[in-house]
Amino acid sequence: MVKPAIDYSLYYVTGRELLPPSSNPNDVDLNPTPYYLTHLESALKGGVTVVQIREKDVGGREFYQVAKRSKEVCDKYSVPLIINDRLDIALLLSCGLHVGQSDLPAPQARQLLGPDQLLGVSINTVEELDTVLAYPEGTVDYIGVGPCYGTKTKKDLSPVLGVRGVRDLLASLGGSEIKVVVIGGVTPETIPNILYQTPAAMPGSNKYRHLDGLAVVSSIAASPEPDQAARSLLSQFRTSPRFSLTLPTSLHSTPTLLDQVINLFTRLQSTSEEHRTLVHHLTNQVVMNDCANLTLALGCSPIMSVVPQELDQLAGYLGCLLLNLGTATLDQVSAQRQAGRAANRVGKLVVFDPVGCGATVHRKGMADQLMGDVRVSVCKGNAGEIGSLLGSKEVKARGVDSVGKGFADPASVVRDLARREKFTVAMSGEVDYISDGEVVVKLSNGHDYQGIITGSGCMASTAVACFASLPLEKDETIASRAFLAAVTGITAINVAAEIAAKRKDVMGPNTFRAAMIDECWSLTADKLRQGAKFQVL
Structure with a gap:
């Protein structure tokens, strides 16, 4: 029988x-x-x-x-x-x-x-x-x-x-x-x-x-x-949908991906002040002001509340939620968990920046808890942070920074983590890598000044969140928007950084930081198209 x-x-x-x-x-x-x-x-x-x-x-x-x-x-x-x-x-x-x-x-x-x-x-x-x-x-x-x-x-x-x-x-x-x-x-x-x-x-x-x-x-x-x-x-x-790696083919090649990047950038630029999307940051105390100003410069509205009593209500208004692990107190992480679950319930994208998760056992534990409790759309971190999440010891972390030459095969690192966790992974460094678990993009924009100011990585996460905050278009999925927002946000802030570094009024890191925010505000689709340097591998 x-x-x-x-x-x-x-x-x-x-x-x-x-x-x-x-x-x-x-x-x-x-x-x-x-x-x-x-x-x-x-x-x-x-x-x-x-x-x-x-x-x-x-x-x-x-x-x-x-x-x-x-x-x-x-x-x-x-x-x-x-x-x-x-x-x-x-x-x-x-x-x-x-x-x-x-x-x-x-x-x-x-x-x-x-x-x-x-x-x-x-x-x-x-x-x-x-x-x-x-x-x-x-x-x-x-x-x-x-x-x-x-x-x-x-x-x-x-x-x-x-x-x-x-x-x-x-x-x-x-x-x-x-x-x-x-x-x-x-x-x-x-x-x-x-x-x-x-x-x-x-x-x-x-x-x-x-x-x-x-x-x-x-x-x-x-x-x-x-x-x-x-x-x-x-x-x-x-x-419930059966999970699979199904990015639109328009995101599979460099020329068509660039067109999609410009299209998303233009959509955000052309949004009227009345319809600006709200980007809710639960971020660290060091970068709060810079991230709020960058959000405004890119055409969105920032809110930085960590008040538990209003997090569920705010989820109904936001365009995207950004969780930054920099201030990893138990109260802060509890608020991030609450806000993340609320954003999940209303179908909003969640960007996660696991700041310093490779530095201490406490931070790694908090990162793992958040990723288990909240459905993250984009995870953006440096090599030390991404390696820690993957379980690799190839790249070391010192505080919130990566130490050493980086990964021998960074494309495989971001692809493997993205496949396992089912979110877009964006790994920052001298060269940035982004993957949804199938497609990998290598991004070569940026300037050395970004590495010697506090919060440049956190601001890059803010840029991603801004482009993730726009309403999804017809037939667009959260997964495809997450990938496109990561490529667009990191390309935009890095092109702006290159332009800012060339300004005569930039005398060093501190004047550069303000200039980079200004150049994000004045960035155009033409400047972005001309300056973008990325390649689908």
Whole structure:
């Protein structure tokens, strides 16, 4: 007998202890099982595709009765039932089985269960996954990876993985036929970030390994309307786009990319004062004034608020959000996380500058947290910062600066980080490199003065954010705008820097800084086209 294909999209782990109060008080006080079964059937009507019975603190007889009656309900909807931990009950009911790391080993469970029933295993580490992958083919049908976030529905919780930890396990799973569901804190609020962040790049291709389903507990069990809850959760999973590297072909060649850069620059220049876009900076205290003035010079309106009480409201007005890690206090990073999530909810681009993340463990940890909690559109940093995020030790960091000659193959560095993280990476230096994970652009504009003023990199991030702030055009995606804004913003500020350095009134770094902002203000499309020096590799 060949096992039928299973749809793991919405994997419901039951929890009778989480059920909301019934409209019939007798259900809870005298006989909870009928109410539970009614609630379960409603969830199945809403679209639950797999059910796992997890009874934590009951005896074997009660577990068996609950599972038996649950199976009768699931069979009505042709939905597979899986028993948590209890092989004896799974055998009695001819059901699937799910085992944890402290339960019966999967090969022995499979031997007793037979070849036809589903068998799943809980996974929290790469070592646990490697053990599963070493089993004979067909031993394990699926794995439950988690917890993704903290949850109160399970005691003795394994270490929280976060979306990036789940992604790393998907990457290790590679092209295996074993299916994957994620569990732990999976709610309507966290699902968008889970589905965006967890796809793992497959080596040697532009494809990604995605989750096969969402394992939920309280989002259904605690709902008074489980059918609607299930329907909404299933829709969130099935309507989420499958991630792929699909930049428009107009961004694949140098001449057509230059045309697109000029077009975006002209759009921002021609925006009336009444319709200026708002660029919200949560940035470091050192560069705040320069970044605000540069924002105005490029034709946008700056706001620099870090007040938690207004961050959610500001998200409704902004064109782009810029998060700068320079002032890496816990309060500042907390505000950045709040603002980033709010921007994600309203579909605005987020530019992230991981200032100094290669210098200290604290900053690296804060950068990783932000990238896990917020869907970043563009990450702009120097070689030391980008290398730290990638996990490379080829380039060292000293404070907020890079030290040494740089990467031997910078194009691969930005491409690899962009592919893994699913955002545009812009790496600044004597030569700048930008990639979306597929296309790489080498940019050769700029002046030495930029390296000896404070905040030149932060201002480059501001320039990117300004061009990211314009409304998307028809058929334009966030990914394609992020890439184009990075190329346009960095080219524009670097061309302006070259022009500023030639001015007679520039006597050194300090006069250069003011002149560069002035030249951004007076930059024209013709000057940009004539001065731009970049190449699609």
